[in-house]
Amino acid sequence: MKGGGAIRSGGGGGGGLMRTRLRLPTPSLIPYQILSWQPRALYFPQFATAEQCENVVKTAKARLRPSTLALRKGESEETTKGIRTSSGTFLSAEEDPTGALAEIETKIAKATMMPRSHGEPFNVLRYEIGQKYASHYDAFDPAQYGPQKSQRVASFLLYLTDVEEGGETMFPYENGDNMNIGYDYEQCIGLKVKPRKGDGLLFYSLMLNGTIDPTSLHGSCPVVKGEKWVATKWIRDKTL
Template sequence: MGKYEQLCRGEGTGMTPRRQSRLFCRHSVLLLTLAEMEKVKELAKPRVSPNIGWSYAWLGAYEHPMVDKINQRIEDLTGLDVTMAEDLQVANYGIGGQYEPHLDYRQKDEPEEFEDLVEGNRIATWLLYMSDVPAGGATVFTEVGAAVRPIKGTAVFWYNLYPSGEGDYRTLHAACPVLVGSKWVSNKWIRERGQEFRRRCGLQEKD
């Protein structure tokens, strides 16, 4: 059985004390109000594009003041400039909905996609849970042995790139299958451009 399956089963693979000490606690307060989360779902539902096990929609800041307000809140909390960030992606996972282990950043062995990123690579990911999930639906990080259970109104944030700009393979993550209920999340992928004075650069490849 792979790490993905183990973590989804709640068995885990364990984390070293050093890695555990470097993790930040998730906010226990609502980062979005219930009314704001319901508004995001309302805006997304008419335009969701069905996929295997899940569906999604993109919301631009210009489409509704609520989306612009959420983008500003992400900027305030992360300290990163969201001007060049991608639109807010809203996703819904039904029963059995999941997403295999993947990296959010574009790797250098993907030359065509990498060259097209005029706003830079995805430096960071913001993932907000907009529903509780009675069973399943955790976000798992297979390389570090961590699992995050969806709790409505809370978010997970991580850097995909080292300060040097190199990709951090430890961010390999996946969405476990939803066993009971429905999982709503919103993602914000923040790009490198505009962060020059927001995050200090590093000279070492994996600084």
């Protein structure tokens, strides 16, 4: 059943006497909404401030390059042309002079309860009109990509801008739907999440047994009107 709640950060429970003795900080809440159980996906409204989002866009804009793909066995840049048409850059928190990414990274660690040391640098992306990312998995199947030293467990997407039309993050296989229709990885179907400035989306790529969740297939629908900026934090099962 879908629902919502709030993750406590910065403190724990306990009675008033224990709180006084230990001088525990007053916990802050990180509200969230459960979007789906297949895949496991949570939505975090107003996760970042408008100022933080604008600072990330400003920092990344001068570094943008055409986005690339991790290639599977037998693939080449030529054969995969058109799958991912955005531009982007990788940014670590240390490379952001405004401090916005460090603040966001710390909050992501609290929301996911996974240490900052398990996160890859942010992949900041810009999608202009018509640009998209065909459906794909964030985790790497060793049979297709070769042996992996670590695996991507989860992805946290922070939307840095509103998008007037299009640009949704979509999960075509939610609840096992569309898996037997000959889906071509291009259609924008299934569960769709509209980008809203400052909101976050967390989803898990792995099942509890460590195998890739087939319903975590996802993509970015083409932008129809406006421009989409998003910062993605991939979280792994081992310290990087």
